[in-house]
Amino acid sequence: MTxxxxxxxxxxxxxxxxxxxxxxxxALRPKQLLPLAGASEETLLAATVRRLSPLVPxxxxxxxxxxxxxxxxxxxxxxxxxxxxxxxxxPRNTAPCIAWxxxxxxxxxxxxxxxxxxxxxxIANEDELRRVFDHALDAAARGHVTTVGIVPTRxxxxxxxxxxxxxxxxxxxxxxxxxxxxxxxxxxSAEKAAELLAGGRHLWNAGMFFFRVGDMTALVERHLPxxxxxxxxxxxxxxxxxxTAAVKAIFPTLPSISIDHGVMEKAAGLAVVPxxxxxxxxxxxxSAWELGQRDEAGNVLAPGAIAIDAKNNLVRALGEPASKKxxxxxxxxDLVVVETxxxxxxxxxxxxxxxxxxVDALKAAGRTNAI
Amino acid sequence: MTxxxxxxxxxxxxxxxxxxxxxxxxALRPKQLLPLAGASEETLLAATVRRLSPLVPxxxxxxxxxxxxxxxxxxxxxxxxxxxxxxxxxPRNTAPCIAWxxxxxxxxxxxxxxxxxxxxxxIANEDELRRVFDHALDAAARGHVTTVGIVPTRxxxxxxxxxxxxxxxxxxxxxxxxxxxxxxxxxxSAEKAAELLAGGRHLWNAGMFFFRVGDMTALVERHLPxxxxxxxxxxxxxxxxxxTAAVKAIFPTLPSISIDHGVMEKAAGLAVVPxxxxxxxxxxxxSAWELGQRDEAGNVLAPGAIAIDAKNNLVRALGEPASKKxxxxxxxxDLVVVETxxxxxxxxxxxxxxxxxxVDALKAAGRTNAI
Numbered sequence: 001m002t003x004x005x006x007x008x009x010x011x012x013x014x015x016x017x018x019x020x021x022x023x024x025x026x027a028l029r030p031k032q033l034l035p036l037a038g039a040s041e042e043t044l045l046a047a048t049v050r051r052l053s054p055l056v057p058x059x060x061x062x063x064x065x066x067x068x069x070x071x072x073x074x075x076x077x078x079x080x081x082x083x084x085x086x087x088x089x090x091p092r093n094t095a096p097c098i099a100w101x102x103x104x105x106x107x108x109x110x111x112x113x114x115x116x117x118x119x120x121x122x123i124a125n126e127d128e129l130r131r132v133f134d135h136a137l138d139a140a141a142r143g144h145v146t147t148v149g150i151v152p153t154r155x156x157x158x159x160x161x162x163x164x165x166x167x168x169x170x171x172x173x174x175x176x177x178x179x180x181x182x183x184x185x186x187x188x189s190a191e192k193a194a195e196l197l198a199g200g201r202h203l204w205n206a207g208m209f210f211f212r213v214g215d216m217t218a219l220v221e222r223h224l225p226x227x228x229x230x231x232x233x234x235x236x237x238x239x240x241x242x243x244t245a246a247v248k249a250i251f252p253t254l255p256s257i258s259i260d261h262g263v264m265e266k267a268a269g270l271a272v273v274p275x276x277x278x279x280x281x282x283x284x285x286x287s288a289w290e291l292g293q294r295d296e297a298g299n300v301l302a303p304g305a306i307a308i309d310a311k312n313n314l315v316r317a318l319g320e321p322a323s324k325k326x327x328x329x330x331x332x333x334d335l336v337v338v339e340t341x342x343x344x345x346x347x348x349x350x351x352x353x354x355x356x357x358x359v360d361a362l363k364a365a366g367r368t369n370a371i
Numbered sequence: 372m373t374x375x376x377x378x379x380x381x382x383x384x385x386x387x388x389x390x391x392x393x394x395x396x397x398a399l400r401p402k403q404l405l406p407l408a409g410a411s412e413e414t415l416l417a418a419t420v421r422r423l424s425p426l427v428p429x430x431x432x433x434x435x436x437x438x439x440x441x442x443x444x445x446x447x448x449x450x451x452x453x454x455x456x457x458x459x460x461x462p463r464n465t466a467p468c469i470a471w472x473x474x475x476x477x478x479x480x481x482x483x484x485x486x487x488x489x490x491x492x493x494i495a496n497e498d499e500l501r502r503v504f505d506h507a508l509d510a511a512a513r514g515h516v517t518t519v520g521i522v523p524t525r526x527x528x529x530x531x532x533x534x535x536x537x538x539x540x541x542x543x544x545x546x547x548x549x550x551x552x553x554x555x556x557x558x559x560s561a562e563k564a565a566e567l568l569a570g571g572r573h574l575w576n577a578g579m580f581f582f583r584v585g586d587m588t589a590l591v592e593r594h595l596p597x598x599x600x601x602x603x604x605x606x607x608x609x610x611x612x613x614x615t616a617a618v619k620a621i622f623p624t625l626p627s628i629s630i631d632h633g634v635m636e637k638a639a640g641l642a643v644v645p646x647x648x649x650x651x652x653x654x655x656x657x658s659a660w661e662l663g664q665r666d667e668a669g670n671v672l673a674p675g676a677i678a679i680d681a682k683n684n685l686v687r688a689l690g691e692p693a694s695k696k697x698x699x700x701x702x703x704x705d706l707v708v709v710e711t712x713x714x715x716x717x718x719x720x721x722x723x724x725x726x727x728x729x730v731d732a733l734k735a736a737g738r739t740n741a742i
Contacts, residue, residue, distance in 0.1 A: 022699075023697070023699070304738075306729055306732050306733070308725070308728050308729065308732065309725075317715070324713055325713055325714065325715060326394070326713060326714040326715070326733065326738065326741040327714070327715045327717075328393075328394070328714065328715070328716050328717070328718075328729040328732075329717050329718070330716075330717070330718040330719075330722055330725050330726070330728060330729060331718055331719050331722040331725065332706070332717055332718065332719065335703070335717065337715070337717055339710070339715055342695055342696055342697060343696065343697040343698070343699065344688070344696060344697070344698045344699070344708070344710055344715065345699050345701075346698075346699070346700050346701070346703055346706065346708055346717060347699075347700070347701040347702055347703065348701075348702050348703065351701055351702040354679070354680075354701050354702065355701070357679050357701060358677055358679065358699040358701060361677050361679065361699075362677070362697065367675075367697065370697040
C-alpha cells in the first residue's frame with residue numbers, strides 16, 4: 001500500500017435495520033452489530049473495519065448509521081473517532097448517505113479516494129479482498145467510479161447483477177483487472193438468473209463503490225440535483241460549524257433513493273473489478289449456520305450446548321449471561337434455535353427467511369418491545 | 372362426609388426428585404412443585420391438597436418431603452400447618468415415609484383413618500375421586516388396608532398391577548364396591564400387560580393406600596420389624612419433645628424399601644376399590660401436552676407464544692419474568708420446547724422420555740448447577 005496516490009477514506013454504511021435475524025436482530029441491535037460470522041464474538045461491523053485497516057486506518061473511516069444506533073455503533077468500533085460516526089436522523093436509502101459522507105470527506109481532503117462499503121457482510125479471504133480493493137482504488141484514482149462485482153456461484157435471484165465489458169483503456173495492469181461496466185441489472189427472475197450465470201459476463205452487485213470525491217460529487221449533481229442541493233446546504237452549515245442542526249432539518253427532506261437507481265444505472269464510464277474472496281451477505285440464519293463452526297454432527301452450537309442424536313442445527317444463546325444457559329437438543333435435525341433475554345425462536349433452517357412472519361405477527365399484535 | 376367414622380388424615384408423599392421434566396424439574400423444584408396440569412398455575416402438590424380438602428381439611432394433612440425441599444413445599448401449600456410438613460433427612464423410599472407419618476398421626480389420634488397419596492398426579496374428575504376415596508375409607512374403617520386401583524386403559528408396562536378378587540364379605544354396599552386383593556403384580560412385559568388388560572381382573576397400582584393407623588403399624592411390625600423398631604425410637608423421642616435430632620440420627624438408617632415390596636405384597640386381607648376418575652401420572656412432557664389446553668392447531672403454548680405453521684407442540688416458558696419472553700415457533704410440529712432462566716430444551720414429543728439423556732450428559736460433565 002505504498003503507492004503514491006491520494007489518501008483513501010472508507011464510508012461504511014451501517015444503518016441497516018433488518019428483521020431476518022430476529023430475535024437476535026432488533027431495532028437497537030441490527031444485523032451489523034451481531035457476531036454472525038463463525039465462532040468469533042466480533043460483530044460484522046467490527047470485522048469490516050478491522051479487515052480494512054491495512055488499507056484504510058480507522059482514523060480515515062466514516063461510519064454512517066441511524067441516530068438511534070449511535071451509541072451501540074460507537075461501542076462496536078471504538079477505534080473509529082466518534083466525530084466520524086455520522087448519524088442520519090431518518091433513513092433515506094444509500095444515495096443521501098453516500099453523498100453526505102462524500103461531502104464530509106471532501107471538506108477534509110478534496111483529492112481523497114473513497115471506498116463505500118456495506119457493514120454487514122462476511123469475507124472469508126481477507127487478503128484477497130484487500131488485493132481486489134487495491135485494484136478498484138487504482139481504477140478510481142484514474143477517474144472511474146468503480147465497483148467490485150462478486151463472481152457468482154449460483155443463479156441467485158436475490159441480488160442485482162453487473163454486466164462486464166472490455167478491459168479499461170490503458171492496457172493490462174493499468175486498471176489491475178478493472179473492466180468497463182456495460183450495465184447494472186436488477187434482481188432477475190430464476191430463468192434470467194440461470195442465463196446470467198451461464199453467460200459468464202455478469203457479476204453480483206455487492207454494493208461496494210470506489211471513487212474520487214470529485215467524481216461522485218459531479219455524478220450526484222448531474223443525476224440527483226435535489227440531493228446535491230440539500231447536501232450542499234448541509235456542507236455549508238458544516239463549514240460554519242453548525243452541521244448538527246442542518247442535518248436534523250435537511251437530511252429527512254432529501255430524496256430517498258438508492259445509489260444504484262439514482263446514479264449507477266445512469267452514469268457512464270463506470271468500472272468493475274471482479275472479486276472472488278469468499279463473500280457472503282449473511283442473509284439469514286441459514287447463512288449463519290453455513291458460516292459457523294460446525295461440529296462432526298453438523299451442529300453450530302452455543303457454548304455449553306448439548307446435542308444428542310441431533311444433526312445440522314444452529315443454536316445461538318444470546319441472553320445474559322450467555323454462558324450460563326444450558327441449551328439441550330435431543331433428536332432434532334436442521335433446526336435454528338435462537339434464544340435471547342426476551343425471546344426464543346425455533347424454526348427449520350430451510351424456512352429461515354420466514355422469520356419475518358414472526359416479526360409481522362408481533363407488529364400486528366402491537367408487541368413492539370419484541371421487535 | 373357426615374358419616375360417623377374416625378377422623379381422616381392424609382399423608383401426601385412429596386419427596387420425589389425426578390428428571391423427566393428437565394429443565395423445569397430440578398433438584399430444588401421437582402415435579403410435584405411444577406404446574407404441570409393444564410392451563411392452571413397450580414402445582415401438582417397444591418392440586419392434591421386442594422381436591423382432598425372436602426374429605427380431609429389441611430389441618431389434618433401431613434406432607435412428607437426431603438429436607439432440601441422444606442421451604443419450597445411449605446410455600447406451595449401454605450394452608451398446611453408448617454409442623455405437619457415432615458422432612459426426611461435422606462430418601463428411604465415409601466415404607467419408612469409411611470411408617471413415620473403413621474406414627475406421627477397415631478400420637479395425635481390412635482383411632483385415625485389415613486389416606487396415603489402421591490403428590491404428583493393429575494386427576495380430571497375430582498368429584499369421582501372423592502367418591503372413590505370415601506369408599507376406600509369405609510373399607511379401611513372396617514379393618515382392611517385398602518388401595519385404590521386405576522381402571523386400565525392401555526397395556527401399560529410402566530406401572531404395577533393389582534389383581535382383583537371377590538367383593539369384601541359384608542354384602543353389597545358394605546364395602547362400597549371394595550373387593551379383596553388377590554395379589555400385587557410387578558411391572559409386566561408388553562405381552563403380559565396385554566394379557567392383564569384383556570383379562571379385565573387387574574387394576575393399575577397408583578400408590579394410594581387407606582388404613583387405620585393401628586392396622587398399618589401392625590403390618591409394619593410384622594413384615595418390616597427393623598423399620599418398626601426405628602420408627603418406634605423416633606416416636607419415643609417425639610413424645611419427649613426431641614423428634615428432630617432423633618429423625619436426623621435414625622431416619623437415614625432405616626431400611627430403604629417401598630411399601631409395595633415391604634408390606635403390600637406380603638400382607639393378607641387387603642382390599643381394593645376400582646377408580647376411574649381421569650387419573651394421569653404426568654410421566655413426561657408428553658403427558659403435559661396431553662393434559663394441556665390445546666389450541667385448534669394442537670399446540671399447548673406459553674402465554675404470548677407465537678406459532679406459525681406449527682402443530683401439536685408443547686411450549687413452556689418458565690423463566691422470570693415468564694410473561695415477557697416471546698417464544699416463536701415457525702414450521703415445526705410435535706416438539707417440546709421448554710425454557711427456564713438457565714436452560715432450554717428442544718425435543719420431539721415422541722422422545723420425551725429421553726430427557727434423562729440430557730440429565731445424564733450434564734451429570735457426566737459435572738454441570739450439577741443445571742440439574
